[in-house]
Amino acid sequence: EPEVTQTPSHQVTQMGQEVILRCVPISNHLYFYWYRQILGQKVEFLVSFYNNEISEKSEIFDDQFSVERPDGSNFTLKIRSTKLEDSAMYFCASTKGVETQYFGPGTRLLVL
Amino acid sequence: AQSVTQPDIHITVSEGASLELRCNYSYGATPYLFWYVQSPGQGLQLLLKYFSGDTLVQGIKGFEAEFKRSQSSFNLRKPSVHWSDAAEYFCAVGGVYNTDKLIFGTGTRLQVFP
Numbered sequence: 001e002p003e004v005t006q007t008p009s010h011q012v013t014q015m016g017q018e019v020i021l022r023c024v025p026i027s028n029h030l031y032f033y034w035y036r037q038i039l040g041q042k043v044e045f046l047v048s049f050y051n052n053e054i055s056e057k058s059e060i061f062d063d064q065f066s067v068e069r070p071d072g073s074n075f076t077l078k079i080r081s082t083k084l085e086d087s088a089m090y091f092c093a094s095t096k097g098v099e100t101q102y103f104g105p106g107t108r109l110l111v112l
Numbered sequence: 113a114q115s116v117t118q119p120d121i122h123i124t125v126s127e128g129a130s131l132e133l134r135c136n137y138s139y140g141a142t143p144y145l146f147w148y149v150q151s152p153g154q155g156l157q158l159l160l161k162y163f164s165g166d167t168l169v170q171g172i173k174g175f176e177a178e179f180k181r182s183q184s185s186f187n188l189r190k191p192s193v194h195w196s197d198a199a200e201y202f203c204a205v206g207g208v209y210n211t212d213k214l215i216f217g218t219g220t221r222l223q224v225f226p
Binding site for chain 1: 144146154156157158161202204213214216217
C-alpha cells in the first residue's frame with residue numbers, strides 16, 4: 001500500500017540554524033499538509049498546499065517557515081532560523097481530495 | 113472556528129473490558145470526523161472516519177464510533193480491549209470538504225492492565 005514517507009526521522013540542530021524537512025507524498029495525491037506536535041501536546045496544523053501554492057496557514061506558520069514542492073514528488077518544510085520552541089515532531093500528510101489525509105511517520109526535530 | 117474536546121486525558125482499563133473514549137466537536141455544519149491512534153514515538157494511524165450516511169462507523173482493530181449530531185459527539189468504542197490497544201487516541205475534525213485542515217483534540221492516553 002502506498003505510504004507517505006519523511007526524512008530524516010530525527011534531526012538535531014543548533015538554535016538559529018536552518019533546517020529542511022522532507023516528505024514524499026503518495027504519488028497521485030494533490031493536497032499536502034504539514035502538522036506539528038510538541039512533546040506531550042496535541043497535533044497542530046501548520047500549512048496546506050495545493051496547485052503549487054499555500055491554501056491555508058496557521059498563526060504558527062510565520063515568516064520563518066516556508067514550503068516548497070521542488071520537483072513534483074518531494075514536499076519540503078523549511079525553518080529558516082530555528083528556535084528552541086520549534087522542537088517538535090513534524091508530520092507531513094497528503095490526500096487525493098476524495099478521502100482522508102494520510103500521515104507520514106514524522107520527523108522529530110530537536111533544537112539545542 | 114472548529115474545535116475538538118476530549119474530556120478524558122487518561123483512561124485505564126483492564127484487558128477484556130469495554131472502552132469508550134469521548135469526543136465533542138464544535139462546528140457550524142456537520143464536518144468530517146476522524147479518530148487516529150498514536151503509539152509512543154510513532155506516527156498517526158487512522159482508525160476510522162465519518163463523512164456522511166450511517167452514523168455508526170466501523171474501523172480497524174475492532175473499533176467503532178458513533179456520530180450523534182444532537183450532542184455534537186463522535187465517541188470511540190471497543191467492546192473488548194487488548195493490551196496492544198494501549199496508546200494515545202486523537203479525535204480530529206475537518207471541515208465540510210475533505211481537503212480542509214484537521215483540528216485535533218488534546219488526546220486520551222489509554223493504559224491497559226492485564
